[in-house]
Amino acid sequence: MSRTAPAPQTSPTDLNSRHAAMALGLSLPADVVLYLLLPMYASQFGVTLAEVGMLLAANRLVRIAGYGFVARFYARNGDRLTCTIAVVAAAVCGLGYATLSGFWALLPLRLTWGLCFAALNLSTQALATADPVGAARRNGRSRAFIAMGPVLALPLGALLAHWTGPRTIFAILAVFSLLAYFVTRRLPAAPHPVTKPARRFKLPNSLDSWSFMEGLALDGLFIVGLSYLGKDLLPGGAVIVAGVLMALRYLAEILLSPVGGRMAEHFGAERLLVSLSLVTAIALVGFGLGWLWSCAALIVVLRALQLPLLPPIVARRTPGPERVQALAARSVWRDIGAGAGPLIAGLLLPVASPPWIYGVAALLLALAALACGWSSASPQSTSIQEST
Template sequence: MSVKNTQAADQSSKRAAAILGLCLPADTLLYLMLPMQPEAFGVNLAQAGILLAANRLVRIFGYRYVMGFYAAKGDRPASMLAAGTAALCALGYATLSGFWALLLLRLGWGLSYAALNLSTQVMATAEPSGAERRAGRSRALIATGPMLALPLGAVLCLFYGPRVIFFLMVLTSLIGLWLATGLPSKAHPMSDSKRRFQRPDSVAIWSFIEGLTLDGLFIIGLSLQAQQLMAGNAVIVAGVLLALRYVSEMLLSPLGGMAAQRWGATRMLVVFSLMTAIALTGFGSHWLIVGGALVLLLRALQLPLVMTVVAQRHPGAGRVRALAANAVWRDVGAGVGPLLAGFLLPVLPSVWVYSIAALCLAISALACIQQQRVVVEITQ
């Protein structure tokens, strides 16, 4: 494996992550603005919830089509189309009103995110050497955009309303479109599959549980606790909380990648997951602040690991399909999580809800170790 190939993979991975980091803030800002001021967008609160979930739902059913286009056309055309669509979505958030207009934008963004997210993962794992390091750095670059945009958007919202910030997001997405012209355009080999739905392996099950617990139950619970315990202007408090999530990703995801490179991605995935399960249990009992902070930190350490594990277990032509399938399972979990939170948290003690979620996360992580042993035995 040549140094030249590794350097090319490093550059492409950074560029793909930067593109997503420039296009993603419009989506994260909508999560901040829409639930708090739905009337400014011409919708009610129930419609706002549907709009915020629509981008995940369309990815669950549309990832296979995005994957086929991406694999056939390559990163440059797919990312240029996705970044251009992101710019149009941001312009629509700034100017359009009403449920159906915004729904169309959310569906377009969902498919665009699928393409950009797939590009970051494929580029980060293009070369086995240094894949863990590239994955960690990729997550940090992606988080930088939302981390900077959220506090700025919250402040601008106070003075100019919730829609002005999206004009700035049009410009950042157009910068992402320009960066996409420098990505490679060669097609990606992809294994054939006659089955539309693949049986999930242990890593996919872990991704589903992780999305359900950390992107669903935990984030909703964190928002509820913040509303109850924190005073001050709601939009500023919410903006800072969401920004802190991305700060932890920006600072700690590279460390997670370095730890995986030194001690193994699967091993560190299991270690961090078990630690997260303990912190999640504490969050659900009497350690709200400490437990919540630890969950955010450990989540950031875990983010770059799963794509590396998937790529290691599905080398060659199976990598693109496996990465896409794993992303779908995470989206399914992240979509189910808020629904469970809304149903369970009002009727059950939080310690029970988060303890059971923590147990499921720990069991799914341990199952990844068992499957790794089977894979190693087969390859030997």
């Protein structure tokens, strides 16, 4: 009588990575839905389009100054305490989006969420790369878990906004952020060893430049432009179309980020990063020229494939105690770009030509990708060592 082989056991590293990703996936939807609704319903939130850009950038900009503090707090206190504080604060932010109006009322919520995301994002990256074996695969799966919350929240938010206005969805999402509390209690409590920074600032290297441009083009200009330009192309039903397309962005992460992780282990993460970035630059040009929905769908697919690539590259180039600081530093450069993106979009989209805006962004992204390809594969030190 034949005996079936026992199912393979999930490693503690895989479980920790999964739980951190679930916590972020439950807390993230209020932020991504705000990116959808705030530009379209600015007047109902009591803000102008320029103030929309500042609010959507604020959570990124605060992380530029605060990532050093978050990284040190995270290293000292471990994943469980850090992420528990973050998910509770994220729930408060969601409740604020549902009830408060005006720039100065919403700004503290955006700043608070920025630090919450910094903590949760750092935990997902650090736990996914804790074991270098399978780091790219693990990071791809982590991105898939993170995307599950937004992929459900965006269509629901778009429908509720179309029927009842833009506020109701945020109260619902605040409850889901609180559910993440039960997930964070399963994270490890041990602190992370880190080394003392040798320097507080260094000039950006090629990975920093690429992180900056990816944040500016894909997490800033593209998202705000999709909502703003789509409103003009499809008045009335634009919020639903844009919401579905933004949800497809996260559905693509669920389906394709694990694929990107496996491709990185097969072809090499650096080579894949350069190739996908060049194709993304071409799609950005088409987006600016008016092929809005088709090029947006292509950008969504390419972005999902690229998401798992950077943390394994960073972990390989900066192994050991420097890994947490290096991951935080790359996130800082991405946040600088993603913080500048909504500001630029809010200022330029009403007055400048979209082909010019997105053409310049595409050119800079392509140059940054080529610089990554030309750079040496030798380990690179962390570009920024922040301090509060």
